[in-house]
Amino acid sequence: MRRLALALLAALPTLAAAAPAPTVDPALLTKITTWRRDIHQHPELGNHETRTSALVAAQLKKLGYTVRTGIAVTGVVGILKGGKPGPKLAIRSDMDALPVAEEVDVPFKSKVRSTYNGQAVGVMHACGHDAHIAMTLGVATALAGMRKDLPGEVMIIFQPAEEGAPPGETGGASRMLKEGLFADFKPDAVLGMHVFYTLHAGEIGVRSGPMLAGSDRFHISVIGKQTHGAQPWRGVDPIVTAAEIVNQAQTIVSRQLDISHLPAVLSFGLFQGGVRYNIVPDRVELEGTIRTFDEAMRQDVFARLKSVAEHVSAAQGATVDLKIPAENGNPVTVNNPELLARLRGSLERSVGKEHVHDVDLSMVAEDYAYYAREVPGMYFFVGSVPKDQDLATAAPNHSPHFFLDESALEVGTRTMLTAAVDFLNQGNDTQP
Numbered sequence: 162m163r164r165l166a167l168a169l170l171a172a173l174p175t176l177a178a179a180a181p182a183p184t185v186d187p188a189l190l191t192k193i194t195t196w197r198r199d200i201h202q203h204p205e206l207g208n209h210e211t212r213t214s215a216l217v218a219a220q221l222k223k224l225g226y227t228v229r230t231g232i233a234v235t236g237v238v239g240i241l242k243g244g245k246p247g248p249k250l251a252i253r254s255d256m257d258a259l260p261v262a263e264e265v266d267v268p269f270k271s272k273v274r275s276t277y278n279g280q281a282v283g284v285m286h287a288c289g290h291d292a293h294i295a296m297t298l299g300v301a302t303a304l305a306g307m308r309k310d311l312p313g314e315v316m317i318i319f320q321p322a323e324e325g326a327p328p329g330e331t332g333g334a335s336r337m338l339k340e341g342l343f344a345d346f347k348p349d350a351v352l353g354m355h356v357f358y359t360l361h362a363g364e365i366g367v368r369s370g371p372m373l374a375g376s377d378r379f380h381i382s383v384i385g386k387q388t389h390g391a392q393p394w395r396g397v398d399p400i401v402t403a404a405e406i407v408n409q410a411q412t413i414v415s416r417q418l419d420i421s422h423l424p425a426v427l428s429f430g431l432f433q434g435g436v437r438y439n440i441v442p443d444r445v446e447l448e449g450t451i452r453t454f455d456e457a458m459r460q461d462v463f464a465r466l467k468s469v470a471e472h473v474s475a476a477q478g479a480t481v482d483l484k485i486p487a488e489n490g491n492p493v494t495v496n497n498p499e500l501l502a503r504l505r506g507s508l509e510r511s512v513g514k515e516h517v518h519d520v521d522l523s524m525v526a527e528d529y530a531y532y533a534r535e536v537p538g539m540y541f542f543v544g545s546v547p548k549d550q551d552l553a554t555a556a557p558n559h560s561p562h563f564f565l566d567e568s569a570l571e572v573g574t575r576t577m578l579t580a581a582v583d584f585l586n587q588g589n590d591t592q593p
Contacts, residue, residue: 182510182579185571189299193570196220197295198269204258204284204291206275207322208332210235213256213294217319220298224305226317233336237319240346241304247312247585251348251536252577253334253529254290254297255323261287264561278328288558289356289545292565292573294319296354296543299574300581313585316346323528325378331488334531343535350500350584353529353540354577358555359520360544362566365508365576366520367541369501373494374426374452375459376526381406381470382482383434387443396441400434402477403445406470407432413465418458426452426524427462451485452524454493494530497537503587504539507580512572525558539580543573 185193196216205213214235221228226239235256262283263271273284286292301317322332360366383403388396407429414425427449434445451466453459467483474481508517520542529540546555547566556562 182507182575183303183582185299185303185575185578189302190571190574192302193295193299193574194567196298197291197567197570200291200294201286202269202271204271204273204286205256206260206277206284206327207257207324208234208326208330209275210256210321214319214321217256217294217298221301221317224302225308226301226305232340232342233321233332235321236337238342239301239317241301241308241311241315241317243311243313243315243585244309245312247314248349248587249314249316249346250581250584251316251318251346251351251532252297252300252581253318253320253351253353253532254293255320255529256290256294257322257324258284258290259287259324259559261285261559261561263287265564283561285561285563287560287563288324289563289565290323292356292545292570293354296570296573296577299570300578303574303578304581307582311582311585314346315581315585316348318342318532325489334528335488338531338535348536350497351529351532351536351538352577352580352584353527353532353538354543354573355527355540356545356558356565356569356573357542358545358557358563359552360518360542361546361548361550361552362544362569363512363516363548363572364544365512365517365541365572366544367496367501367505367508367517367539368520368522369496369498371454371493371495371522372520372540373527373530374424374454374522374524375493375530376491377451377453377459377463377485378489379449379451379466379483379485381447381484383445383447383470383474383479384481385441385443385445385477385479388441390439390441393441396443397478398441399443399445399479400441402474402479403432403434403447405473405477406447406481409469409473410466413462413469417465418461423454423458424452424522424524425454425458425462426450427466452526454522491526491528492530492534494527494538494540495533496539497533500537500539504580504584507583508541508576511576511579541576543569543576545569
């Protein structure tokens with residue numbers, strides 16, 4: 162099926178640069194902004210997006226989509242059949258928020274609290290998924306309005322748990338596919354977008370081939386022997402051992418890998434151990450992430466991390482348990498060169514050629530990559546930083562200070578709508 166999709170892409174004509182791009186009318190933009198603010202004020206963590214998915218499903222049903230709910234726990238899918246024969250296209254949005262307490266002073270600031278990994282946390286759309294939902298609903302609305310003249314069929318995917326499922330659960334893109342997302346509707350292409358802090362509002366970023374890194378999550382348990390803090394020699398200190406593992410692991414990328422051609426990252430994000438100041442605990446838990454673009458390098462990092470953890474622990478008299486679960490990782494996000502070559506004109510007509518940028522490889526990861534492994538994909542960044550702000554001062558995605566310039570909502574909606582309509586019409590050009 163993937164070969165057939167690629168063959169279809171190769172046969173499609175290149176876009177006519179003079180063709181006008183679709184527009185987003187003011188009434189629809191008002192709805193998009195209202196949706197975004199409402200969702201921002203009511204964020205939900207992965208696999209718990211019940212309010213969000215209900216809102217999305219209700220809107221799609223109003224628009225006349227055939228709606229399926231409950232995929233991968235809270236996922237929602239809507240299918241719209243156009244009035245003319247043509248190709249099949251999927252458009253994907255993520256829905257989950259992050260365990261981050263918002264520190265941006267806006268009228269619709271999130272005050273939601275929840276529990277994550279056993280800890281009380283604030284919840285915030287610190288990655289911009291609220292904007293993705295609203296923009297994709299805007300695209301769905303516009304497509305429904307042109308259904309009679311629209312070639313082909315469109316699947317709108319609202320996906321839970323892009324940031325990862327809660328501990329002990331599965332979710333996200335891989336689970337949606339396992340539960341048959343593409344079983345009855347196999348798209349010829351899939352499109353995705355993400356608001357991003359490295360571009361000003363009004364700018365679009367894209368890259369042919371690999372764009373976002375593959376990611377893996379690791380967990381290391383360091384097991385020592387508990388003792389009184391005043392008598393450390395009577396036990397085995399897992400805190401000291403874990404600290405040495407963290408330090409030594411930093412040399413894997415900085416001193417052991419050849420990163421002159423492709424980058425890699427190994428970062429620790431969790432270090433937990435102990436309950437009292439004067440007790441050496443018996444156990445420390447470490448968690449972190451590995452980012453790579455090459456499978457051989459990925460496996461090399463795994464092996465080197467295992468070696469560091471085992472040898473450092475052995476030297477201290479501790480034991481160690483390292484786990485790198487396959488279900489917690491994401492593949493490399495790859496933009497299909499043929500698809501991008503044909504839709505780049507859509508991006509340029511939407512915002513102007515001078516506002517479409519070829520971005521560098523990014524070490525962030527996206528489980529959208531699972532869809533793009535099944536069918537050709539195009540994924541692009543939508544600038545989110547106010548035009549008068551220095552990009553160097555912009556708070557990154559996942560920060561409690563992440564701020565979205567809402568002019569990006571119209572830009573993202575218009576750009577995705579243009580790409581979708583162009584793809585469907587290109588396919589229609591090939592029909593007898």
